[in-house]
Amino acid sequence: MANTPQSKKRARQNERRYAVNKARRSRIRTHLRKVEEAIASGDKDAAATALRAAQPELMRGVTKGVLHKNTAARKMSRLSSRVKALG
Template identity: 75%
Template sequence: MANTLQSKKRARQIERKTAVNKARRSRIRTFLRRVEEALAKGDATAASDALKNAQPELMRGVTKGIYHKNTASRKISRLASRVKAISKA
């Protein structure tokens, strides 16, 4: 438990930042889920549109410190390859 004034203040700040980060992470996951759902349905155009919407959200997560750059790139790459595969079929 925080005892000093400074540690109490830091605890309050961490609480606020945690809530913001949680909301951002949830928003990104929603965008990724939309891509996954479109892929599961086999709808190539919806999957492509969802991926185009998800990419900037993921990269914004990188700039905000939610995800590592390589993690976001890996997720985008894997989703893009799946969208491409479903487009060809």
């Protein structure tokens, strides 16, 4: 348990940060799931639209420190190649 005033403050900050990061991660996963569903349905236009909406969310996750840069790049690359393969 936090005892000093500084450690109490850090605990409060960590709680807030955790909530914000959790919301961001959830938002990113939702966008990725929409792309996956569009790919599964075989609708190339919907998949491309969903991918265009997901890309800024992924990059925002990188700048906010929720995702690593290479992780986001890998996810984008794999999704875009799968969308491109639809036809």
